Amino acid sequence: MKIKETPLKDCYIIEPTVFEDDRGYFYEKYNEKKFEEITGLNGHFVQDNISKSSYGVLRGVHLQKGEHAQAKLVSCLEGKVYDVAVDLREDSPTFGKWFGIELTLENKLQLYVPRGFGHGFSVLSETAVFAYKCDNFYNKESEGGVLWNDEDINVDWKLPLEDVVLSEKDAVLTKFSEHNF
Numbered sequence: 499m500k501i502k503e504t505p506l507k508d509c510y511i512i513e514p515t516v517f518e519d520d521r522g523y524f525y526e527k528y529n530e531k532k533f534e535e536i537t538g539l540n541g542h543f544v545q546d547n548i549s550k551s552s553y554g555v556l557r558g559v560h561l562q563k564g565e566h567a568q569a570k571l572v573s574c575l576e577g578k579v580y581d582v583a584v585d586l587r588e589d590s591p592t593f594g595k596w597f598g599i600e601l602t603l604e605n606k607l608q609l610y611v612p613r614g615f616g617h618g619f620s621v622l623s624e625t626a627v628f629a630y631k632c633d634n635f636y637n638k639e640s641e642g643g644v645l646w647n648d649e650d651i652n653v654d655w656k657l658p659l660e661d662v663v664l665s666e667k668d669a670v671l672t673k674f675s676e677h678n679f
């Protein structure tokens with residue numbers, strides 16, 4: 499397993515060690531001990547989520563606030579997504595900045611999105627199965643987020659605007675400038 503820095507403080511790309519042989523390949527998708535040794539991060543995740551989406555679906559930008567804040571280790575198990583992390587920690591040197599990365603089963607990359615970050619992804623393939631681990635449980639009352647097309651954050655979701663499909667909830671999220679993080 500390798501860890502690579504991103505331009506955002508505390509947000510990392512995780513690349514697994516893949517063993518290939520005549521049968522195909524093997525890799526450890528997650529190993530708490532190695533994750534903690536190599537990254538120095540808390541690797542104790544308590545919830546695993548899977549979602550499936552069609553082309554054009556954009557989920558985000560989401561976070562849970564306060565004591566329910568979640569760090570996430572995200573990956574794509576089928577198809578191709580453009581995954582985006584937004585630093586929403588007011589005291590961070592990269593506050594208000596975003597980072598995006600393509601995640602696919604082929605590249606096997608995972609993104610570590612720390613607590614206090616907003617997270618979202620867009621689906622670039624016909625369908626995509628997205629998997630992520632969270633280090634804190636889902637808590638509906640603590641959910642928040644930033645509107646996907648907020649001008650101040652200005653994420654490039656790699657999708658034509660007319661193809662974007664949002665949930666009702668995501669279509670009315672708050673703008674970055676109106677937030678009190």
Ligand SMILES: Cc1cn([C@H]2C[C@H](O)[C@@H](COP(=O)(O)OP(=O)(O)O[C@H]3O[C@@H](C)C(=O)[C@@H](O)[C@H]3O)O2)c(=O)[nH]c1=O
Pocket residue numbers: 547549557558560561570617618619636665667
């Ligand atoms: C996130 C979540 C949702 N749900 C339920 C609530 C709702 O009825 C249904 C769908 O929820 P949502 O519309 O919020 O799902 P979704 O828009 O996929 O939300 C997710 O988006 C990505 C980008 C993230 O980063 C996640 O943390 C999460 O916020 O699933 C749970 O039961 N547990 C959970 O952990």
